[in-house]
Amino acid sequence: MAQVWDVIVVGGGTAGMPAATFAAERGARVLVIDAAPDVGGTLHLSTGQLSAAGTNLQARKGVSDTTDAHYDDIMRISKNTADPVLVRLAVGHAAETFNWLQDNGFEPLSEHPVLGKAHEPYSERRYYWGIDGGMSILNTLRGPFQAQVDAGRISVKLSTEVTALVKDEDGAVVGVETAGPDSNETIHGTNVVLACGGYSSNGEMFRELNGFPQYFNGAYPYAQGAGIRLGQSVGGVLRGHAYYLCGYGAVLDSDTIPAGMTVRPIHHPEMREPWEIHVNVRGERYVQEDVRSVDVREHALLKQPELRRWVIYDNAIAQASPPQFDGVDKTAEMAFFDTHPMFAKADTLDALAQAAGIDAGGLAATVAAYNAAIATGAPDPMGRQHRPLPIKQGPFYAIRVQGTSISSTVGLAVDADLRVIDKDNKPIANLYAAGELLGSGQTMGDSFCGGMMATPALTFGRLLGQRLLNWEDRAAQAAE
Ligand SMILES: Cc1cc2nc3c(=O)[nH]c(=O)nc-3n(C[C@H](O)[C@H](O)[C@H](O)COP(=O)(O)OP(=O)(O)OC[C@H]3O[C@@H](n4cnc5c(N)ncnc54)[C@H](O)[C@@H]3O)c2cc1C
Missing domain, CATH: 3.50.50.60 (FAD/NAD(P)-binding domain)
Structure with missing residues (x-):
C-alpha cells in the first residue's frame, strides 16, 4: 500500500x-x-x-x-x-x-x-x-x-x-x-x-x-x-x-512591469530632512514631505495616479543638500541625470515638466506657492517645517519615484x-x-x-x- x-x-x-x-x-x-x-x-x-x-x-x-x-x-x-x-x-x-x-x-x-x-x-x-x-x-x-x-x-x-x-x-x-x-x-x-x-x-x-x-x-x-x-x-x-499599501517608493530602472530597482531614496526625515518637494503627475504636492509618520506618507502616495511621485529641486538645493539615496554619494547621484530614464534635468521648470512627463502648469503653480510662502515667512501650504531653500535657480531636477510593494x-x-x-x-x-x-x-x-x-x-x-x-x-x- x-x-x-x-x-x-x-x-x-x-x-x-x-x-x-x-x-x-x-x-x-x-x-x-x-x-x-x-x-x-x-x-x-x-x-x-x-x-x-x-x-x-x-x-x-x-x-x-x-x-x-x-x-x-x-x-x-x-x-x-x-x-x-x-x-x-x-x-x-x-x-x-x-x-x-x-x-x-x-x-x-x-x-x-x-x-x-x-x-x-x-x-x-x-x-x-x-x-x-x-x-x-x-x-x-x-x-x-x-x-x-x-x-x-x-x-x-x-x-x-x-x-x-x-x-x-x-x-x-x-x-x-x-x-x-x-x-x-x-x-x-x-x-x-x-x-x-x-x-x-x-x-x-x-x-x-x-x-x-x-x-x-x-x-x-x-x-x-x-x-x-x-x-x-x-x-x-x-x-x-482592501488593505494593499505601497512603500514610499524606489527609483526603478525602466518602465517595464515588473522592473528592477536602481536606488532607494532616503525619505525618512529622521535620517535626512527633505530639501526637495514631492509632486504627482499633475505637478501637485500631495503630502507634507517631512511628516514624521511613514504610514501617512505611504497612504498619501497610495492615492496618487500610478503610485508615482517626482522629487523636484533646483541647482541651489543640488549643491547644498546631503545625498538622497541609500549608499550613493553625491557625484554618483548627479551622474544619473546624464544616463537614467527616471532622472530629468532642464534649464527651466517648464522644460523640466516636459522632460519628466509632469503637467507644466500644475508644477509652475506648485513651485510658485512653495516659494511664496518661504519668501513671506508664511506657513507652508502642506504644513511642512523643513524648507531651507526655495526652488528657483536652474538647472532644475526631477526624479521619478515609484510606490511599490x-x-x-x-x-x-x-x-x-x-x-x-x-x-x-x-x-x-x-x-x-x-x-x-x-x-x-x-x-x-x-x-x-x-x-x-x-x-x-x-x-x-x-x-x-x-x-x-x-x-x-x-x-x-x-x-x-
Ligand atoms: C525582499 C524582501 C524583504 C522582506 N523583508 C521582511 C522583513 O524584514 N520582515 C518581515 O516580517 N517580512 C519581510 N518580508 C516578507 C517575509 O519574508 C515573507 O512574507 C515570508 O518569508 C514568507 O514566508 P512563507 O513561508 O509564507 O513563504 P516562503 O518563505 O516564500 O516559502 C514558500 C515556499 O513554497 C514554495 N512553493 C511555492 N509554490 C509551490 C508549489 N506549488 N509547490 C511546492 N512548493 C511551492 C516556494 O518555493 C518556497 O520555498 C520580506 C520579503 C521580501 C521579498
Whole structure:
C-alpha cells in the first residue's frame, strides 16, 4: 500500500521549515515538497526583520515588554485593520519563536532590539534582525531541519510543484498531486499544511488581488500564488482585499512591469530632512514631505495616479543638500541625470515638466506657492517645517519615484487553529495554512508593521508543527 504521510508540508520556506521540524521532532513522518531547488523560500531574499515581545534577549537587556503592548501597537499602527485573532496568536507566541531561534544560534545585531525606523516605530524595543537578513534566519533553521532529515523523519522533494489537492468523498483533504522533474505523482497525507508563500511574483494575480501592477520584481520567483489557487479549489476563501499599501517608493530602472530597482531614496526625515518637494503627475504636492509618520506618507502616495511621485529641486538645493539615496554619494547621484530614464534635468521648470512627463502648469503653480510662502515667512501650504531653500535657480531636477510593494496583501482565511475555512467559516478537514499565504492584510492590516510577516510565518509554522495531533491520535488508537 502507498505510504500515507502524517504531514505533507507544501513549501519548505519560512513557515514550512519550522512546521516540518516541530512535527518531526514529535515523531511525525513528514514530507516537504518545494517547487524550488532548495528549501528556505523567501528567506533567501528577505531582510528578515523580526518582532517579538517578552523575549529572553529583551530581559537580558532590561527591556520590559508584553505581548499585550505588541498587540496594541499593531492595532494602533494598522488602525484596527489587522485581524485581531491572528495578530493575538502571532504576537502571543513570537517570543517562543525568537528564543528558539536564538537557542539554535540566531544572532541579532549587537544593538538590538530596536524600535524600528523603516516602518512606523514600535512603542518598545522589540525589533531584531541578523547581519545577513533573512539568510541569518535560514542558516539557523537549517540545523534542526536537517537533523530531522538525517533521522529519517523528514523527507524532501525539491523542484517539485504541488499542482492540486486530493479530496475524499466527504470533501476532506487527503493528499496532493505533484509535478516533479521526472514524474507526476499523487501523494497521500493525513494533514496538509499549505506553506507555499505569496503571489508577488505572479503579475496577473498581483494586479487582480492587490489592485495595482507589480511594478517591482523584488519578490521570491516561486511566490506564484499556488496556495491561493489550491485553497480556493477546495472551498477556501480570501481575506484582506482592501488593505494593499505601497512603500514610499524606489527609483526603478525602466518602465517595464515588473522592473528592477536602481536606488532607494532616503525619505525618512529622521535620517535626512527633505530639501526637495514631492509632486504627482499633475505637478501637485500631495503630502507634507517631512511628516514624521511613514504610514501617512505611504497612504498619501497610495492615492496618487500610478503610485508615482517626482522629487523636484533646483541647482541651489543640488549643491547644498546631503545625498538622497541609500549608499550613493553625491557625484554618483548627479551622474544619473546624464544616463537614467527616471532622472530629468532642464534649464527651466517648464522644460523640466516636459522632460519628466509632469503637467507644466500644475508644477509652475506648485513651485510658485512653495516659494511664496518661504519668501513671506508664511506657513507652508502642506504644513511642512523643513524648507531651507526655495526652488528657483536652474538647472532644475526631477526624479521619478515609484510606490511599490512586494507583499501579498490578500490571503486564505483560517481559524484560530490555522485551519483553512470556507465561506461559512467551517474548517476544510485536514487543511492548514501559514505564512504569507495568509496575506499581509491579516497580520499587518493596511499598514506595514515591523516584522509582522516573517515572524508570524515562523511562528505559525512552528505552532502547526507542535499542534497537529492526528498522527498522535492514530498512534494512541493503535496502542489501545
Ligand atoms: C525582499 C524582501 C524583504 C522582506 N523583508 C521582511 C522583513 O524584514 N520582515 C518581515 O516580517 N517580512 C519581510 N518580508 C516578507 C517575509 O519574508 C515573507 O512574507 C515570508 O518569508 C514568507 O514566508 P512563507 O513561508 O509564507 O513563504 P516562503 O518563505 O516564500 O516559502 C514558500 C515556499 O513554497 C514554495 N512553493 C511555492 N509554490 C509551490 C508549489 N506549488 N509547490 C511546492 N512548493 C511551492 C516556494 O518555493 C518556497 O520555498 C520580506 C520579503 C521580501 C521579498
